[in-house]
Amino acid sequence: MHNATKYGVLLTVLAMFAIPSAGLTQPATGKVSVDLRGGVAIPAGNMATITDIGGLAGASAMWNFHPNWAIRADFDYMKLDDGTNSNGVVLSPPQDLMFLGGSFEVNFNGPRYQSQPLTFMLNLGAGVMNLKVDETFDPGHQANGFDQTYLTFQGGAKIGYQLNPWLNLFVNGTGYFMIMDSNDTLVFLNPSFDTGWVIPVTAGVRLTFLR
Numbered sequence: 328m329h330n331a332t333k334y335g336v337l338l339t340v341l342a343m344f345a346i347p348s349a350g351l352t353q354p355a356t357g358k359v360s361v362d363l364r365g366g367v368a369i370p371a372g373n374m375a376t377i378t379d380i381g382g383l384a385g386a387s388a389m390w391n392f393h394p395n396w397a398i399r400a401d402f403d404y405m406k407l408d409d410g411t412n413s414n415g416v417v418l419s420p421p422q423d424l425m426f427l428g429g430s431f432e433v434n435f436n437g438p439r440y441q442s443q444p445l446t447f448m449l450n451l452g453a454g455v456m457n458l459k460v461d462e463t464f465d466p467g468h469q470a471n472g473f474d475q476t477y478l479t480f481q482g483g484a485k486i487g488y489q490l491n492p493w494l495n496l497f498v499n500g501t502g503y504f505m506i507m508d509s510n511d512t513l514v515f516l517n518p519s520f521d522t523g524w525v526i527p528v529t530a531g532v533r534l535t536f537l538r
Contacts (some may be wrong), residue, residue, distance in 0.1 A: 358391040358535055358536060358537060359388070359389065359390055359391070359535075359536045360388075360389040360391060360397070360533055360534065360535040360536070361386065361387070361388055361389070361533070361534050361536075362385075362386060362387040362388075362389070362497075362531055362532070362533050363385075363386050363531050363532055363534075364383075364384070364385050364386070364387075364497075364499060364529040364530065364531030364532075365382070365383060365384045365385070365529060365530070365531065366382070366383050366499075366527055366528050366529030366530055366531075367380055367381070367382060367383065367527065367528055367529075368380065368381045368382060368383040368405035368406070368407060368424070368525055368526075368527045369525070369526045369527070369528065370407055370410075370523075370524070370525055370526075371524035371525065371526050372522065372523060372524040373512075373520035373522060373523050373524075374407070374523040374524055374525060375410075375524075376410065376418065376517055377410040377418040377419040377515045377516075377517050378407035378408060378409065378410045378418075378419055378421075378422055379407065379408040379409065379410050380407070380408065381405060381406040381407040381408050381421070382405070382406055383403055383404065383405045383406075383527045383529060384403075384404050385401070385402055385403035385404065385426075385527075385529070386401075386402050387399050387400065387401045387402070388400045389432065391434075391535075394434065395433060395434045395435070395436070396431070396432065396433060396434070397431070397432040397434065398429065398430075398431060398432075399429055399430045399431070399432050399450060399452065400428075400429050401426065401427070401428050401429060401430060401452065401454065401481070402425075402426065402427055403424075403425070403426040403501075403527065404423070404424070404425050404426075405423070405424040405425075405426075405525060405527065406421060406422070406423055406424070407421060407422045407424065407525070408421055409421050409464060409465075412516075412517075416516060417465055417468060417516070418515055418516045418517050419460065419468075419470055419515050419516075419517075420460050420461050420462065420464040420465045420468050420470060420471070421460070421461040421464055422458055422459065422460055422461065422473075423458075423459045423460075423461065424456055424457065424458055424459075424525065425456070425457045425459075426454055426455070426456045426457075426479060426481070426503060427454050427455060428452055428453055428454015428455065428479065428481060429452050429453075429454060430450040430451055430452020430453075430481060430482075431450065431451055431452060432448055432449070432450040433448065433449045433450070434446065434447070434448050435447040435448065435449075443488070444488060444489040444490075445486065445487065445488060445489075446485075446486070446487040446488070446489055446495060446497070447484075447485070447486060447487075448484070448485040448487070449482070449483070449484050449485075450481075450482065450483050450485075451481070451482045452480075452481050452482075453478070453479065453480045453481065454479055454481065455476050455477065455478060455479060456476065456477050456479040456503060456505050456525075457474070457475070457476045458473065458474070458475055458476075458477070458505075459473065459474045460472070460473040460474070469514050469516070470514040470515055470516075473511070473514055475507075475508070475511050477505045477506055477507050477508075477523075478505070478506045479503050479504065479505045479506070480503070480504045480506075481501060481502065481503050481504070482501070482502055483499055483500060483501035483502065484499070484500055485497050485498070485499040485500075486498055487533065492535065492537060493534060493535045493536070493537055494532065494533070494534060494535075495532065495533040495535070496530075496531075496532055496533075497530065497531055497532070497533060498528075498529070498530050499527075499528070499529045499530070499531065500526070500527070500528050500529075501526065501527050501529075502524065502525075502526050503524065503525045503526070503527075504522065504523075504524055505522065505523040505524070505525075506521070506522060507520065507521050507522060507523055508521065509521040
């Protein structure tokens with residue numbers, strides 16, 4: 328939990344810097360937005376030792392209760408490729424990861440010195456991540472049957488370009504930190520571990536439904 332705590336504190340501090348420019352006296356907009364995204368999922372830390380880079384598809388639904396703040400429901404599906412050691416031994420077959428959770432989003436006001444319609448956002452939240460091994464890849468692997476769900480913290484940053492009031496194009500980086508059970512991970516042909524990181528880098532669109 329030590330790394331998770333530091334990660335959460337860092338993102339919270341960053342979000343606090345948005346408060347002076349957040350225009351908290353402005354009225355709530357009441358708008359609803361939807362994000363659709365796709366990209367790569369990059370394992371890091373312990374996950375990088377047993378899996379390799381894969382793909383991601385995801386979506387979020389936002390209630391923009393204030394021009395600078397939103398509550399989000401987030402869903403991501405990731406597939407990490409199999410990982411091997413230097414001898415070619417499969418440490419883990421491919422894994423399917425499915426995240427479901429929620430977060431708070433801070434939308435920064437644009438810098439006064441730039442005239443482009445750029446948007447800047449941070450989000451911080453938590454949820455659950457289900458990890459399931461593709462048992463058809465290597466029927467004899469001891470990790471076959473691995474299907475576990477773990478508490479997961481998430482935080483991300485996004486840069487977008489506002490084409491018009493209802494359409495935003497963006498690139499996004501997110502970090503998912505999973506609190507795992509070392510007894511579960513004994514099935515991977517590697518020393519067991521109790522934490523895992525996945526870092527998706529995505530591009531997508533935000534559709535805002537104006538009232």
